[in-house]
Structure formats: structure tokens, C-alpha cells
């Protein structure tokens with residue numbers, strides 16, 4: 001009996017040494033101070049989110065990443081943030097028009113990308129949330145997304161030895177609170193910064209664009225950039241871009257938050273960075289590809305409440321092709337393949 005016990009102990013010890021070795025060699029776990037330093041990209045404004053109040057550290061970032069990819073945040077441990085937000089799609093979800101949550105339930109909106117969040121004043125398509133630290137509470141508690149409650153999530157984390165270690169490393173305390181959990185997620189999500197597409201390199205004079213892409217950029221600045229403002233490709237406002245209300249979803253956007261008639265069918269102007277990878281498009285994923293999107297704008301839209309700026313748009317077939325070729329220069333492979341944001345194996 002004693003022998004058996006010794007053998008088991010030796011095996012356990014060997015296993016621990018082995019996993020420690022794997023972890024130390026595993027590039028996913030080599031997050032240095034430099035990796036979590038906020039570098040404001042050239043030409044970007046001052047961020048809205050104050051990292052000063054939640055200084056990213058390698059340990060905080062690693063904890064945030066673990067939480068982001070861990071289904072423990074959902075009621076039946078089936079859905080993580082990363083199930084809906086895919087890295088290869090700039091953390092949007094390729095192909096799903098509406099989000100898919102717990103028990104195969106279908107949500108009522110298209111999953112938006114997560115990038116450059118620290119410059120955003122409002123979150124969600126209707127801007128219903130105004131602080132990055134509070135954002136995760138929405139999916140965690142939403143009945144058709146993760147269907148959990150914060151108290152229970154914290155209890156589950158507190159019972160988990162691995163999390164006790166990770167919280168202790170990040171916050172020097174084994175007592176887990178929702179504030180610490182939310183701050184760790186913000187450290188991870190807030191550092192998702194896309195600023196190295198061909199467009200960015202062109203702006204920094206490190207790369208050139210083709211004649212077609214340049215023409216697309218010119219047309220974009222003329223017709224689109226007032227709302228999709230460079231360099232973030234959003235001006236953080238809510239606008240009506242002329243979509244007809246989906247009669248089954250009955251989503252009126254900003255109206256749900258303010259109750260003001262003038263806000264009916266206004267949605268947050270989305271960033272267009274990595275747009276090539278985030279199909280399908282719009283708050284309900286109604287357009288499958290960029291051709292359909294640009295075609296929607298091509299001849300101006302004259303519904304009652306459509307924004308003035310949209311009414312003026314007039315694009316020939318060639319203009320549309322050129323704009324699409326420009327939009328594809330916003331694909332940022334440095335961001336999409338950044339191993340810091342990958343799910344650790």
C-alpha cells in the first residue's frame with residue numbers, strides 16, 4: 001500500500017515538473033512587461049479608457065486571457081467569450097449572421113469585432129454600455145448568451161485552485177472579486193489594438209498602395225470617412241445608414257436605450273478595420289459580403305430618417321470595386337496573428 005502511494009507521488013511529481021517545463025517553454029506563457037505596454041499608434045488620439053486606473057501587467061493579462069477563453073463564465077461551462085469572438089475574425093464571428101449562445105440559442109445581433117476598444121466611448125451596436133470594465137457583465141448575465149450571474153461565477157472561480165493562484169499573481173490576493181475579474185478582462189481586451197494594416201503602413205510611408213486602392217481611398221474620404229473617421233474608422237456616433245428594419249427582429253438600435261423617436265434605426269458607426277475578415281455585415285449580419293454593403297450605399301438612400309451624408313452618395317460600378325479594394329488594405333495581419341491574443345494550448 002505504502003509502495004503504491006510512493007509510486008503515485010513520484011508520478012505526480014514527475015507530471016508537475018513536466019507541465020512546468022512545458023509552460024516555461026510555451027510561447028503563449030512568455031508575456032513580458034514589454035508585451036503589455038500601451039503604445040499609442042502614430043496618429044491615434046488619446047485613449048478614452050484609463051489604463052492608469054488598471055495598469056496592465058503580464059500576470060493580469062494572462063489572467064484576463066484565461067478568463068476570455070474559459071467557458072467557466074457560462075452557466076453550463078459550454079460558452080466562452082472566445083466561442084463568439086474568434087481571433088481570426090478580429091474577434092468577430094465569421095459566417096454567423098446572429099450570435100450563437102448557450103444551449104444553441106440564437107441571439108439577436110451580429111458579433112462585432114473587438115479591436116481598439118480603448119478608444120471607444122460606447123459599446124454594443126446601440127451603445128447601451130459606456131465603460132469597458134462593465135461590458136463583460138452583459139454577455140455573462142444574458143439569458144441567451146452565457147446565462148450566468150456574477151455571484152455564481154465568482155464562487156466557481158474561488159473554488160478553483162488554478163484561479164486562486166492566477167488572481168494572487170495578478171492582484172496579490174487570493175480573494176476573488178468581480179471587480180478584479182472585470183479588470184483582468186479589460187487588460188486583455190484593451191490591449192487588442194489594430195494599427196498595422198497596409199493602410200497604416202501607407203500612412204507612415206512604409207508601404208505603397210496600388211492605383212486602384214488609392215482611388216478607393218479618395219472615394220472613401222469623399223463618401224464614407226465623415227462617419228467612418230480615420231484612423232479608427234468610426235467617429236463614435238450613432239447614425240441611420242438607411243437600412244430597413246428587420247420585421248422579425250424589430251431592432252431599432254439606439255432607440256432602445258434613449259427612447260427618443262429621433263434615435264430609431266440609429267446604430268453605432270462600426271470601425272471598418274479588418275472588415276475583410278468580419279463578414280457578414282451590419283448589426284444583424286444581413287449583408288454577406290462587401291459587394292452587397294457597398295452596393296447598399298451606391299445610389300444614396302432616401303428613407304425618411306436616413307442620414308444626410310448617405311443621401312449624397314453616388315458610386316459607379318468601378319467606384320464600388322475601387323472602394324472594396326481600399327477596404328481590404330485595412331486587414332491587419334500583425335493583429336490577426338498576434339500570438340499574445342491566441343487561446344493558450
Ligand code: HEC
Pocket residue numbers: 068073079080081082083084085099100101102107109110111112113114117122123124125126135136137139140144145146185189
Ligand atoms: C453568445 C455570443 C457572445 C459571447 C459569449 C460574448 N459576446 Fe461579446 N458580443 C456579442 C454580441 C452579439 C455583441 C454585440 C451586442 C449588442 O450590440 O447588443 C458583443 C459585444 C461585445 C463587445 C463590444 C464591442 C463593440 O464594438 O461595442 C465587447 C468588448 C465584447 N462583446 C466582449 C466580450 C467578452 C469579454 C465576453 C466574455 C465575458 C463576451 N464578449 C462574450 C456576442 C458574444
Ligand code: HEC
Pocket residue numbers: 220223224225226227228238239240241243266267268269270271272275278280281282283284293294297307309310313323
Ligand atoms: C452617415 C454615416 C455613415 C456613412 C456616410 C457611411 N456609413 Fe457605413 N455604417 C454606418 C453605420 C451607422 C453602420 C452600422 C449600421 C447597422 O449595422 O445598422 C455602418 C456599417 C458599415 C459597414 C458594416 C460594418 C460591420 O462591421 O458590419 C460597412 C462595411 C460600411 N458601413 C462601409 C461604408 C462605406 C464603404 C461607406 C461609403 C460608401 C459608408 N459605410 C458610409 C454609418 C455610415
